[in-house]
Amino acid sequence: MKIIIDQDKCVASGQCVMAADDVFDQRDEDGVVVLLNDDPSPGRLADVRQASLVCPALAITVEA
Amino acid sequence: MTTIPEYDIARSARCPLDPAPAMRARQEEGPLTRVRLWDGGTAWLVTGHAEHRAVLGHPEVSVEPARGLPRLSPAEAAGMDSMAKEGSSGLGFIMMDDPEHARLRRMVTSAFTVKRVEAMRPATQEIADELIDRLLAGPKPADLVEAFALPLPSLVISNLLGVPYDDHEFFQANSRTIINRNSAPAERGQAQRRLAEYLDGLIGEKLAKPGDDLLSGLVERVKAGELSRQEAARMGVLMLFAGHETTANMITLGTLALLRDPAQLALLRESDDPKLIASAVEELLRYLTITHGGLRRVALADIEIAGQVIRAGEGIITVNETANRDPSVFPDPDRLDLRRNPRLHVTFGYGVHQCLGQPLARMELQVAYPALLRRIPTLALATELEQIPFKHDGFVYGAYELPVTW
Numbered sequence: 404m405k406i407i408i409d410q411d412k413c414v415a416s417g418q419c420v421m422a423a424d425d426v427f428d429q430r431d432e433d434g435v436v437v438l439l440n441d442d443p444s445p446g447r448l449a450d451v452r453q454a455s456l457v458c459p460a461l462a463i464t465v466e467a
Numbered sequence: 468m469t470t471i472p473e474y475d476i477a478r479s480a481r482c483p484l485d486p487a488p489a490m491r492a493r494q495e496e497g498p499l500t501r502v503r504l505w506d507g508g509t510a511w512l513v514t515g516h517a518e519h520r521a522v523l524g525h526p527e528v529s530v531e532p533a534r535g536l537p538r539l540s541p542a543e544a545a546g547m548d549s550m551a552k553e554g555s556s557g558l559g560f561i562m563m564d565d566p567e568h569a570r571l572r573r574m575v576t577s578a579f580t581v582k583r584v585e586a587m588r589p590a591t592q593e594i595a596d597e598l599i600d601r602l603l604a605g606p607k608p609a610d611l612v613e614a615f616a617l618p619l620p621s622l623v624i625s626n627l628l629g630v631p632y633d634d635h636e637f638f639q640a641n642s643r644t645i646i647n648r649n650s651a652p653a654e655r656g657q658a659q660r661r662l663a664e665y666l667d668g669l670i671g672e673k674l675a676k677p678g679d680d681l682l683s684g685l686v687e688r689v690k691a692g693e694l695s696r697q698e699a700a701r702m703g704v705l706m707l708f709a710g711h712e713t714t715a716n717m718i719t720l721g722t723l724a725l726l727r728d729p730a731q732l733a734l735l736r737e738s739d740d741p742k743l744i745a746s747a748v749e750e751l752l753r754y755l756t757i758t759h760g761g762l763r764r765v766a767l768a769d770i771e772i773a774g775q776v777i778r779a780g781e782g783i784i785t786v787n788e789t790a791n792r793d794p795s796v797f798p799d800p801d802r803l804d805l806r807r808n809p810r811l812h813v814t815f816g817y818g819v820h821q822c823l824g825q826p827l828a829r830m831e832l833q834v835a836y837p838a839l840l841r842r843i844p845t846l847a848l849a850t851e852l853e854q855i856p857f858k859h860d861g862f863v864y865g866a867y868e869l870p871v872t873w
Contacts, residue, residue, distance in 0.1 A: 415576035
């Protein structure tokens with residue numbers, strides 16, 4: 404699984420963290436998305452896809 | 468000649484928790500139709516879920532009044548004209564496009580990260596418990612809005628911003644005026660000015676004596692020259708009113724919806740599974756859609772949505788409540804089903820303007836409903852549905868009061 408994040412697009416909604424908090428986090432200073440794990444196990448695909456779908460700024464792309 | 472139907476957001480008295488019948492009729496005609504506005508002009512009405520997200524996520528769609536946003540009432544049009552004359556952006560970054568919007572929004576996003584909000588959960592629980600203690604010790608029936616639904620988020624946002632809660636009657640009354648679609652322009656302008664002056668005064672105090680709160684953080688930006696004092700005051704106004712009016716209405720209407728559906732109520736009361744509680748909150752957000760009547764945008768270029776070209780300069784209204792009842796995304800959409808976890812609901816909007824405070828709102832609701840239902844197991848409505856005064860005129864739907872007993 405390949406996850407690409409775009410920090411410039413991110414609006415710090417935090418929804419990716421709610422969907423998969425072992426994969427995504429937020430920077431303390433402005434809430435912008437941080438990738439914790441760029442190659443999570445295939446079992447996490449559904450949650451990571453969910454994170455990408457709920458992102459209001461289209462800042463997360465998943466290639467599986 | 469076909470007649471273009473009127474934009475009409477009035478919900479029905481018999482089904483006050485469902486989208487307006489006129490909105491549903493437009494949705495049946497298609498995801499994208501035209502409506503006539505009060506001033507004779509027209510706008511695109513977006514009722515489908517996919518189309519709603521396509522518009523709000525589109526880079527060629529603007530939220531700035533000066534570029535030609537649809538105007539939804541005479542009062543609001545007058546307000547926009549006077550804002551344009553003063554060169555003011557009114558409510559701050561929610562009515563600005565990027566990059567200015569992003570610059571200002573990023574100055575406050577740190578306060579609303581999932582981690583920061585989680586850290587506020589125990590204090591929020593304490594506030595909820597104290598309010599319920601007081602409610603139980605008082606006379607019944609009681610008004611749930613005044614006793615619980617409004618003070619809970621007001622206390623939380625006051626603490627977060629560093630606004631003295633003792634001033635709550637002042638800021639609640641002015642917020643109500645701003646949020647009412649039909650407030651006279653002069654009245655609304657006055658309410659906005661009063662809140663702006665109040666926040667400016669607080670900023671002055673924090674310049675002299677900073678604390679550990681969000682406004683003090685903005686004051687640091689003012690000192691560093693990154694933000695004007697006026698911009699800081701405007702952001703304070705926005706967060707203060709957006710932070711309590713919305714959540715208060717969700718607590719009120721969510722409680723009402725649960726009291727009318729004993730099976731769903733029992734499900735939530737008897738579970739201590741955080742996943743079910745989180746899912747229940749999402750479903751109540753979807754089902755009730757208190758962001759009422761639509762979000763306004765204007766196309767900056769010709770854009771194609773659902774096979775339809777929207778021309779540059781045309782106004783667009785995206786309707787959250789019909790998007791949230793779109794059967795292609797939410798099967799059996801009119802049924803309240805706390806287990807469905809409808810994470811794609813658009814109650815907080817979509818795109819770069821999506822609600823900044825959503826993690827906070829979710830946490831507050833995850834605390835509020837279980838606290839109420841468990842500590843007051845006999846909670847019941849103390850009036851008939853027909854007697855409840857709903858906020859038909861607001862940009863945020865809700866009820867002015869909700870008499871309950873136990």
